Every structure is written in structure tokens, then in C-alpha cells.
Amino acid sequence: xxxxxxxxxxxxxxxxxxxxxxxxxxxxxxxxxxxxxxxxxxxxxxxxxxxxxxxxxxxxxxx
Amino acid sequence: xxxxxxxxxxxxxxxxxxxxxxxxxxxxxxxxxxxxxxxxxxxxxxxxxxxxxxxxxxxxxxxxxxxxxxxxxxxxxxxxxxxxxxxxxxxxxxxxxxxxxxxxxxxxxxxxxxxxxxxxxxxxxxxxxxxxxxxxx
Numbered sequence: 551x552x553x554x555x556x557x558x559x560x561x562x563x564x565x566x567x568x569x570x571x572x573x574x575x576x577x578x579x580x581x582x583x584x585x586x587x588x589x590x591x592x593x594x595x596x597x598x599x600x601x602x603x604x605x606x607x608x609x610x611x612x613x
Numbered sequence: 614x615x616x617x618x619x620x621x622x623x624x625x626x627x628x629x630x631x632x633x634x635x636x637x638x639x640x641x642x643x644x645x646x647x648x649x650x651x652x653x654x655x656x657x658x659x660x661x662x663x664x665x666x667x668x669x670x671x672x673x674x675x676x677x678x679x680x681x682x683x684x685x686x687x688x689x690x691x692x693x694x695x696x697x698x699x700x701x702x703x704x705x706x707x708x709x710x711x712x713x714x715x716x717x718x719x720x721x722x723x724x725x726x727x728x729x730x731x732x733x734x735x736x737x738x739x740x741x742x743x744x745x746x747x748x749x750x
Binding site for chain 2: 594
């Protein structure tokens with residue numbers, strides 16, 4: 551599953567660690583999500599969408 | 614939020630460390646009292662190494678990795694998933710080792726050897742699985 555997390559994070563000038571702190575997850579988790587190696591749980595996906603003021607479908611895209 | 618992990622309180626860490634020291638001491642005392650000196654020595658050495666490792670993880674910055682986050686009660690959902698899979702792989706390895714050791718026991722492998730092989734197979738598989746999953750993402 552592809553996602554725009556990296557682009558949206560960099561657009562806000564945030565580091566992976568900062569985004570992780572905001573979402574309550576580790577930097578490694580953010581890195582894995584951005585690389586598409588880890589699919590977040592539904593609560594985390596909602597948290598990411600809420601953080602970026604977007605919908606889940608706007609951030610995550612099924613291949 | 615995706616995780617409600619909270620740092621392990623200092624009092625909980627002190628209590629658990631104290632309990633671990635008490636348990637190792639009890640095992641050592643009983644072992645020495647019953648004439649099993651080697652077991653007592655092993656309990657002291659193994660307990661000391663394990664406790665030292667945990668103390669290091671408690672003092673290391675939780676951002677360092679899976680082990681430090683887990684030791685400090687800050688494991689997130691990805692960490693929990695990695696640990697769950699690692700436990701599953703460990704269980705499979707221990708099952709396979711148990712079957713192999715059962716066959717080996719027919720050829721003279723002692724019970725202590727069976728126990729040691731099964732336990733080490735599980736421990737090493739757990740550590741390897743967790744490390745590989747954490748690195749792969």
C-alpha cells in the first residue's frame with residue numbers, strides 16, 4: 551500500500567521522530583510506514599489522517 | 614491514539630528488580646543448601662547478566678530501539694506486532710527442537726540436554742526473529 555506520509559511530513563518540516571512523537575509511535579514505525587513496509591492499524595491511520603487534516607483515502611492508496 | 618503506552622514508573626522498576634534479586638537469591642540458597650553448587654552458581658551468573666542487561670535497557674534512551682522501548686513500557690503497535698511474531702517463531706522452533714530431541718533421546722541424549730536444546734532454540738529464534746523484523750521494517 552502506497553502513502554503520502556513522507557511528502558506531507560516534509561511539507562510541514564517535521565522529522566520522523568517529531569511525527570512519531572505527535573502520533574505516539576516510534577521513529578522506526580514512521581519510517582516503516584513511509585517506506586510501505588508496515589501498514590498502520592486503523593486507529594493509527596485515523597490519527598495520521600487527523601494530524602494532516604486529510605482523509606485516510608487521500609493519504610493511503612491501494613496498489 | 615494508536616498506542617496508550619506509558620513509561621514504566623520508577624517504583625515499578627525498583628520493585629521488579631528487587632523481586633528478581635530475591636528470586637535468584639532464593640534459588641541460589643536452596644541450591645547450595647541441597648548440595649547443587651553448580652546450579653546455584655549458574656543462577657547467580659545468569660541472574661546477574663540478565664539483570665545487568667535490563668538495567669542497561671532501562672537507562673538507554675527509549676528511542677534507541679525495540680528492546681529499550683519494550684523494557685521501558687513504550688512499545689508501540691509495530692513493536693507489539695514484531696514481538697508477537699517473534700514469540701510465534703520461537704514456539705515453532707521449540708516445537709521442532711522438542712521433536713528432534715525426542716528422537717535423539719532414543720539414541721542416548723540425556724534429559725538435561727533435551728531441556729537445554731529446546732530452551733536455547735526458543736531463545737535464539739526469538740532474538741533472531743525480533744532483530745530481523747525490526748531491521749526489515
